[in-house]
Amino acid sequence: MEIIEIHHPYDPNEIPKDEVVMTLGFFDGVHRGHQEVIKRARKEADERQLKLAVMTFNQHPSIVFQKINPDTVKYLTTIEQKAQIMSDLGVDFLYVVEFTSAFAGLSPKDFVDEYIVGLHAKVAVAGFDYTYGKKEVASMEHLPGYANHRFDVISVDQLSENNLKISSSRIRVYLDEGKMSLVSEMLAYDYVTGGIVVHGDARGRTLGFPTANVKTASSVHLPKDGVYVVEIKVADTWYKGMAQIGHNITFEANRDRTVEVYILDFDQDIYGEQVEVKWHHYLRGEIKFDGIDGLVAQLNQDKQQTVLYFKEREGL
Known part of the structure; x- marks a missing residue:
């Protein structure tokens, strides 16, 4: 898959000449609903013997339209994660458009002329609720008129489960509630966040539970605070473990929020490693203990539950 970054206005010479089926959307999370849109577009591209393209943006449109602080926006997937999933779905070209004020100022007609026709689309595919401007004049219902x-134009219907729309916003709600099995159901894969292992206060080592302190970007939507069953990917190998998201409230107040991963049967120095954490199951909330003994006893119980979770999962 080829990734093409676009800054408005773009140079037409930077655009591949192939005619394409263009798939439109922001695709945060690339959840099952998004996957249905892309699969429908892939089927159309195969039938017409065209390339499959997807257009997404480098940041959420609300940053420009609503003038909000970009540091407050939390994403389910990075551009790199989106790219990997889309490559697996058979996408040929991924257009990553920089969502700037100049781009946002395009009229619906200009957007269609420059970013659908101009990118050599013979078919435009999007979810039923996709917009490219104000909904009153730039909905999927209006797109055939602009296509002229x-x-x-192919509009893909809503994908629902148990009468609930599969959506990025609902996935965020489930993350905030620690309902990881529901998150996985909506994504069709386990939720993964990335980061770099940095030095912490090394207190876990003195407790018999050395942890990798994973510095995570502020733009990443982490699950709710608490202890989880996880896997962590270090140098292309996945290891079983348990993780805590929280503030280490047992030791002092007003600490920064951290992600700390205890890796089962692991004894390596991994400071500076870029890692990924796969969030499987919420075990409990963060607890303030009166002393070290209570904390260690709880950690041992968490470890037992973690081992049991993986045994049951592997026995399925």
């Missing part, structure tokens, strides 16, 4: 017979 230059390309076909």
Whole structure:
């Protein structure tokens, strides 16, 4: 898959000449609903013997439209994660458009002319609720009019489960509630966050539970505070473990929020490693203990539950 970064206005010479089926959306999380849209577009591209393209943005449009602080926006997936999932789905071209004020100022007609027709689309595919401007004049219902017979339009219906729309916003709610099995169901994969292992206060080692302190970007939407069954990927190998998201409230107040991972049967120095954490199951909330003994006893119980979780999972 080729990734093409676009800054408005773009140079037409930077655009591949291939005619494409263009798939439109922000695709945060690339959840099952998004996957249905991309699969529908892949089927259309195969039938027409065209390349499959996806257009996404480098940041959420609300940062520009609503003028909010970008540091407050939390994403389910990075651009790199989106790219990997889309490559697995058979996408040929991934257009990453920088969402700037100049781009946001395009009229619906100009967007269609420059970013659908101009990118050589013969078919535009998007979810039923996709917009490219104000909904009143730039919904999927209006797109055939702007197309003016230059390309076909396919609108993909809502994907629901148990009468609930599968959506990025609902996934964020489930993350905030620690309902990781529901998150996985909506994504069709386990939720993963990345980061770099940095030095902490090394207190876990003195307790018999040395942890990797994973510095995570502020833009990443972490699950709710608490202890989880996880896997951690170090140098292309996945290891079983348990993790805590929280503030280490047993030792002092007003600490920064951290992600700390205790890796089962592991004794390596991994400071500076770029890692990924796969969030499987919420065990409990963060607890303030009166002393070290109570904390260690609880950690041993957490470890037993973690080992049991993996045994049951592998026995399925």
